[in-house]
Amino acid sequence: MARPVSEAVPSDAAPAAELPAGEVTDADRILAGLDEQQRLAATTLGGPVAILAGAGTGKTRAITHRIAYAVATGEQAEHASLALTFTARAAGEMRTRLARLGAGGVQARTFHAAALAQLSHFWPRITGSRMPALLPQKASTLADAAAQLRLRLPTAQLRDAAGEVEWRKSQAMTIEDYAVQARIRPLPTGIAPEAMIDLHMAYERVKDERRQIDFEDVLLATAGMIEREPVVADEVRSRYRHFTVDEYQDVSPMQQRVLAAWLGDRRDICVVGDPSQTIYSFAGADAASLSRFVHDHPDAEVVRLERSYRSTAAVVGCANRLMRGRDALTLSAASGEAGREPSLGVHANDSAEAAAIAAACRAQVDAGADAGEIAVLIRFHAQSGLIEQALASVGLSSTVRGSQRFFEIPVVKRAVMMLRSAPADDRPVFQAVTDIVMGLGYRAQPPETHGEERAQWDALHALVTLAEEVGGTDLPAFARDLQRRAQTEHEPSVSAVTIATIHAAKGLEWRHVHVCGLAEGLLPISHATTLAEIDEERRLLYVAITRAQRTLSFSWAKGSGHQLRQPSRFLAEIAPPRAGGGRRGASTAGAAGGR
Template sequence: MDLGALNPEQLEAVLHKDGPLLVFAGAGSGKTRVITYRVANLIYTHEVPPSQILAVTFTNKAADEMKERLRYLLGMDIRGLWVGTFHAICARILRESGRAIDIPPNFLVYDESDQLDLIRQVLSELNLDEKQFNPRPIRNAISRAKERLIMPEQYAAQASDYFERIVASVYPRYQSALQAANALDFDDLLLATIRLFTEQPRVLERYQQQFRYILVDEYQDVNYAQYVLVRMLAGAHGNLCVVGDDDQSIYRFRGAEPELILRFKHDFPDAKVVTLERNYRSTQPILDAAFRIISQNRVRAPKRLWTDRTEGAPVTLTPVSDEEEEARLIAEYIQRQVYLGRRRYGDFAILYRTNAQSRAFEERFLRER
């Protein structure tokens, strides 16, 4: 396996073998390469059996890509390696060992649509009109509670306003309905796994001994339940590697707690910290503009991205009066660049914060077609 493609910081993270490791990986700094090479190095150089490695990714797509890269790097079968999202890993553990807490292996996993249908059913049983009590905010409130490991009784005791009291009346009935359907929702997958490990220490010990090396990607976006689960699994060997960037945390609205990556050194005082600051994606003017914005965050890990690509067009900021003017100016700029032969239409990308903001652009582009 050739490690020559890695820069010094990437290599430092890949070669670190035992003990906790925190990798701050700035945007475009080769994070995926580091994780993949680290797993490959454990298997190839240190002859760690793939079955003793657990790699947690943020999406199923990322898990599939990691497996493919590892097969390419190692040129061998990596059967036995555990790679997946928190939900996928927990579902697998529960299907293997959930009977210890009366969860049969053939349980169903309810998606968001199933969950909303179940909440509508509970609202009907409580004689609450779903037009007045929207199921989605109720479902979201229950999800946030589960992410904090707050059970129905505790939630009811803490309910402080009218909405929370409504949620408190729905939450226990929703859980009972899930159980009656032999189903778990996505949050229950983590909640039940933590309960399994808490109530059945021997089961926890089995998985602790199995997973000698644990890697967690996108650690800046873990929630409290995921944090607790990782701490439990890493409790025996302590070979936990987390990779992330507090500057890129965007899922607080979904329960993510970026503070957890910042307290990793507190949780593991002997942790090695590696910071990947070399960017392979952007030019320096873009990185400088991004830094001037993100550096305003009051609490963040110190880092500043740099690149060999020092030259590049400056970032421009154009104030506009409304979304129609914005769409008009962008359409005119694109047309002018294409007309002058400097760019093709396929060279342009328009990013917007919410889907609703695309309408003004769509209408303008249709008129200019």
């Protein structure tokens, strides 16, 4: 009896094709709804295969249909196939789609989930003891390690040190390797290279004494076990023979090592991704991963998905202009709908920019859009506060994705409490606020690092900037206003505008997208100084642009408090060409856009 093959058609799906006359097989049904490029991806079986899939081109649809087609035609054994991705949500989506396509026996997991299952299975057999306990988080263990070294590190520095541990392990570095890098790479402010190296060693020692492993150790131990134990290698490789790796551009060196251990000398692997969406270099991702895969496998079949079912031609054209000349995929709008060109708003300061974005969102809702169809994308968390309040002031609820709401950030909570309890005096509000938050570690210049310490500085700087723009000498009134803003932002929301960092927005889409802060120092961010770092910022903007389905707006503020800004270097590149050639100048109009 034929297995049922059905799948709800997502918004980025190609129009359904007619089934061929005569007997209809499961394989026919699986291919029926795919466009020509997706069909080629689904029917290019065996390996090695690289699928270069642009934003909105139906990547997940293509690869789940490819796996299901391979199972339906007998090219892959269902229970010997492993699909790997990076989030539990994405893995769950793949499992759901595969089940609907009749391939529910295929495993779809994150790298860590697959490795942890194998490690839990083999550790007692190989070592004769129970597996060490998995650390839920690193900060407390690092604090104990720091105490042994008589290092006094605040919470922000401990979190940044945890980030350094994660970076070292994602790069598959020994501590000796890291010792070389620690002397040449930026470290959390206040921690000298030698102290950081000692902290890493003490952290590993504390873990060993307590029989604990961390999240990254799971990959390291799994790879080591397969590499050193032939019995384990044989069993793992006989269990999984066909591999699909989604978001391959985000694979770290450590994950690549685990993948190589799983594969052995076999070649049945399909990697999928888009170099233009590599935005996790800080976690070990490398934009060159896909091109390196093709170089290392000169006989690899390469399939390109470039028909966007998400965005209008105007949005797609903007994305293409940003990446022109960088060996990127060239997207085309499958619908053929031109759409309106992205707009640009230029404003006096951050508050004015937030107000203009809120007014644009209000206009879109009044024109019939649901608030949930609208997103405001920001570069870093501390930008959310003004946006949240501006939306509330026009009667729109908001939800912050990928971070805490601004007034829930611990350092902001402490600052507001200190401001509320401060006595009134004749100092300007700006000066009073600055003096108070300096007690929380704020300084005039941002720290050179870009982890938790920088995030706390950005949050406090947002308060200082707001105080500059408010002006006056009434500190108690300013503190009451902050409390009112915090209370407003805690109102329950049913249909809400999404505020998200660009990192948190990856993989999502909205009908209307507003990208704010297109100024030097924000996007690209100030600590991006090398060519590689600027390229990462470019890819971040590309991801932001390609979240938009129908309308897209950009904005920036000329000033932040007393600090003047310059427009982002990327704006000149994304401006649409004039009808008679050249580039159109930036408009100062508001960023409204109807449904």
